Amino acid sequence: MSASNLHMYVMIAPLLTAFFVNLLGRRSRAWLAPLALGSLAFSSLASLVVLGRVVRSGGYRYTVGNWTPPFGIELVVDHLSALMLVLISLVALAATLSALKSAEQELPGREHLFFTLYLILIAGLMGLVLTADAFNLYVLLEITSITTYGLIAMGKGRAPLASFNYIIMGSIGACFYLLGVGYLYLMTGTLNMADIARILPDISGGAAVATALAFMLVGLWVKMALFPLHGWLPSAYSLAPTGAALLVAPLMTKVTIYLMVRVMFSIFSVDYLFLQNPLVQSGIVWAAAIGIVCASALALAQRNLKRMLTYIIVAEVGYMVGGVWLANSTGMTGALLHIVNDALMTLCLFLAAAAIYYRLGSLDFDRLQGIYRKMPVTMAAFTVGAFSMIGVPPTAGFFSKWYLILGGIESGHWEYVAALLFSSLVNAVLFFRIIEIGYFFKSGEHHGHELREEAPLLMQVPLLISAVALIVIGLGSGPLVDSVIRMALPGGF
């Protein structure tokens, strides 16, 4: 195993394991945990090594099979993609720990199928962040989507219907993206991002290039569920099996936002995106701000914890899209930092939801009464995640929100500032409503001595780790921004 292609092994480990999980897991479910956890632990360690190397000696490009670009397949390992690699493998590892328990409960006999898809999805996400080729990006996007469709459809009740809706919407998004790539290919004759970026400035044909950009962006927005293209997300994520939601909710939208950043700045230039079309730029920030407000308002109407969280995810997508399009380095820093923080916050909250669901079998608000007494550890971690969503220092969520709001102030986008503050307040209402329900009792059973009934250890450990991580990342956000995020800012910032 040579050190220079370590990132390949990060991606290949879950992919290969997926087949063994299917073959061996069919015989005995005892194989599942060691295989899945082993491969992801390996990926986590290896990705940390990759990140460490990138921080020390800078990013690099890698050509698969030594076919030189623009003909061969190129991978890019820079600060941003190395960071995403670490994020994906660590989040996946934590989610898998908990998913092992919830899949055992919800999908008896089908666990090996579940984890096969699960691991392929993880490998697909890792491939997405590494690729430097516009068409490979499409293929990997569809690999992650197809596995997600399958995972969601494994849920109970209306899950297949939600999954089918997602297929239709997801395919529209992917096809739009492909169409945009097609336009670019027709104009430049290449698919390598760096190559396209090199050729684009010399091309006349502004309308075709602009159309390509528009198609690619809209395609990705559908995939990331930016309001008002979010319709598929709440049902799909809340009806998915708990284990699937654990992985998909923290990572899918965040990786798609990473893809938007990658497409925007690896193919097009800052000058082209922001300076030549200031109206488009502020229009998108406005749209993001409106999206944040609407999604937050919709979250208020939900009476089920998981559905509420899915609307918060939609609002958070608005945070990051707006942050990227603020067109200043503060906003961009905030958006990239928020990718990391939001993934962890969502992970923490979904892990808590999974633990509660494991014990209660429901996440409807009226079932949560007295939950603090029943599951104090789970709820303590949930509270930390909730504080981070609200943006209470020193949790991680505060600091990325700080950069985002500051970016809004610097660029004079007060609507975005107002939307973020509004959304923080709504989050406070949303989570304190749950805290209140969980803290008080039904009127009949005041001071009732409900039995303490915590979730199994396998679900508690990742939950507690993610809660602690939120505080550690918050306190360490200075070094994180200095050594990784600032270096990951695209050229021109």
Added chain:
Amino acid sequence: MDYQTSIWPLAAILISLLGAIPIMLSGRSPNLRESWTLLAALGKVAIVVALLPAVLAGGGYEFVIAEVLPGVPLALRVDAMGMFFALVASILWFFTSLYSIGYMRALKEHAQTRYFASFAVAISATIGVAFAANLLTLYLFYEMLSLSTYPLVTHEQNAEARTSGRKYLTYILGTSIGLALPAMLIVYALTGTLDFKSGGILAGSGASPQVLGLVLVLFLFGFAKSGIMPFHGWLPAAMVAPTPVSSFLHGVAVVKVGVFSILRVIFHIFGADLLLDVNLGVVITSIASITILVASLVALTQDNLKRRLAYSTIGQLSYMILGAGMLSAAGMTGGLLHIAMHAFGKITLFFCAGAIFVAAGKKYISQMDGLGRQMPITYLAFMFGSLSIIGMPPLGGFISKWNLVIGAVSSDQLLLLVVLLVSSLLNAAYFLPIVYRGFFARAADPVFDEGIREAPLFCLIPLSMTACASLALFFYPDIFLRLAQLALFP
């Protein structure tokens, strides 16, 4: 001024935060649990007092916890102003801990472990606010205090507590996220720092008076813990909490954290000179004056003793803000001093209200006729507390009010003088009848006319000691006076 790097400021905060862990673990043995509380309280006083000499000598301590944002670390600094507040808070926490033990046990409250643990976290946050070196750190501990006091306010876990808790959080979190946070961000966008500096950081930023005014108003209302109207509604609602919580948190820690934050902003973010230049002092004084007068009038109408004390607190808190807003040397000194003087006086009053509830089960003033004859010590202490708050010699409150009066006269703001005098009369009007009726009115229920029936010693000792402290502060205000002067005129 130079600050030595030292871990002790952090230790002063952490001792009670970490103390919460053994408190939670020893829930099954109340005596052990209470020993941990007292140990942490004593340790905290010891650390704070140990830091005192250096501050009095004009120095101080610093500690950087983490570099979180460019130019704004999470950092602690022990300067004169922070020391002033930390000294008040840590000493009173010790008394409150003693009192809590007596009160909670006498009433056989449920969930005492959660109560003591939350209390320990709340006091950590209070000291954190006192020792914060910049606005971000202050905000962090401010929010920590808001959240850790929620279980205390809703301690009873009944429908009333739920409503009050909701109101409490709506006001406190709503204003801090909706107003104080954007104000902080604007300051950061203007100056690139949030450090507390004597003379302020906004002075050279070139911001227009309109922007400065906006930021000032955002801060004034954003730190709603100071009970400034119209964001005062949470304080009377929070009175559903057990009395030790009301006395310490809603007489001292929480509310004064609000005032302290506002004073920090006025003195060390804006700076008195800048406010004088753009003539923004009048914004502060007019908002504060309205609050003082309205709150005092409302207090007159309250029959529930704790609610009357709550409205009195709202009025008194604005004295401190009023003093700062006068922007004259004596006025600012008086405002700062009133933090300490009011703290000792008001906590005595709350302790007395709790003692009356424990011993006689009375909540309403109209039921307390003649009660002073059974509870002479409690009522004597109550009288000391009220006189201090009214501002009569020989009690501590006189010193701060005297400074406020001088401040109003010396800066030619005679209207404010009128406000101070009218309000003092109103204070007398809502406090003295309670004392009078307690000692001289005929009891409605003659059963109470049988001998002395004081509250348990754990309640009685703390309240006598804080009453004596109020008295002592009149004769020996030197430490607080010196700290206030060091804070304002280094």
Added chain:
Amino acid sequence: MDMVLAVIVAKYNYWVYVVLMMIGFYAMIGKRNLVKKLIGMNIFQTAIILMFVSAGVKHGAKIPILDKYEVLKHGVDATGVVNPLPHVLMLTAIVVAVSITGVALAILLRIYREYGTLEEDEILEKLGK
């Protein structure tokens, strides 16, 4: 008018794909039957595949299979061969489209077993009960 017609005729392959795409898009959004939605999706994807493939066309060019010795001697005349890359790409895209269709059909089967119908309205009606 002649100019416009000339443009339309000259780029007729693109117009075909635009029309196909719209048909597919309409079926995905407008139809209430789930299978029709799926068929719409296939039409949509086929339209894009056709666009890519037609981009590789050159008039009078041969298939891109070259004689090694010829090439070594004379080099490649790029105008003489069709660009093979779009076709290769679309092979992958077809694979993707087929997989999605497969997954979607499997899900439709589950929906049909559960609700006994594939009409969206009827399913929603049954859910409402």
